């Protein structure tokens with residue numbers, strides 16, 4: 001898990017003035033809307049004596065009030081009131097909690113969990129078609145019981161479709177169709193790699209979807225990443241119909257992940273207003289289909305071991321079709337080399353001792369040392385390890 005990226009926190013429609021406790025990167029956060037309706041994301045641990053701010057309530061002045069002794073914190077994390085010392089006494093600067101930059105985008109509240117200044121932050125994965133007249137989007141949020149990097153790697157894996165998703169492949173019945181040789185680089189940049197590939201797909205059987213592909217034929221699909229936890233997947237079912245899936249993954253901890261799946265589909269000839277009811281019906285159908293497809297993946301992924309990807313490449317045997325996964329791991333190594341990787345072993349050891357709580361450092365930590373909680377332990381920067389040898393070994 002890495003600091004200094006944008007993480008999806010909650011669906012925008014599900015966030016009101018009631019504070020919510022959200023666990024991300026093995027840390028707790030309190031999330032609420034301030035007096036202007038803007039989302040706020042703060043470290044959840046009260047700096048007084050450790051109560052959970054999410055157990056408190058939001059006051060009309062845009063603050064969240066701790067349930068234990070009533071200290072109040074605004075959306076910048078500043079402590080604005082300590083009732084036990086009276087209204088006239090200004091709370092000390094050090095009473096503040098970490099507060100994180102927030103963006104509400106694509107119907108999702110994102111928080112930047114890290115301390116980079118604004119001009120150095122990686123982007124939220126851009127979705128050019130979002131909100132344009134020819135495209136329509138639906139959001140599905142669900143939890144899975146496995147590590148987010150395994151989940152991302154599953155999405156970067158073109159060779160699993162044949163066996164895991166009956167509508168995408170021939171279930172191994174036709175050896176001639178199943179040769180994953182060509183992954184064409186696509187949409188690669190500083191924050192991630194991507195590819196497209198063409199493969200043989202069976203006819204669609206459903207009476208509605210048959211319209212799009214009634215015969216077996218070529219299908220183009222691909223995926224790629226932006227940072228450790230944003231992934232795009234383009235599926236061109238036919239020249240008439242495409243789905244673009246965007247997964248924004250929130251690592252809850254090392255064993256659980258919350259997935260925010262945004263699906264964009266081209267509206268074809270259904271964009272006319274009088275067909276709104278049809279689009280609403282299709283929104284429902286898209287998410288029903290997403291649940292079925294996700295369920296097929298989850299069934300396999302629940303039993304992949306080890307739970308986290310092994311640190312040594314020699315403990316798995318990569319093939320050329322795994323190229324995008326190797327590239328993803330190379331990117332993660334780059335993020336580690338920047339010093340952004342959370343030292344989960346140190347975190348676990350400290351927690352087992354039971355007398356310390358950490359906060360993910362926020363950007364304000366760069367301007368003052370006056371903080372109560374220690375920043376979460378990070379793995380010291382080191383040189384990125386090349387995995388070219390792994391690909392060479394794979395042929």
Ligand code: FES
Nearest residue numbers: 046048049066069
């Ligand atoms: S622990 Fe929060 S006010 Fe005392």
Ligand SMILES: [Fe+2]
Nearest residue numbers: 154164165297
């Ligand atoms: Fe899949």
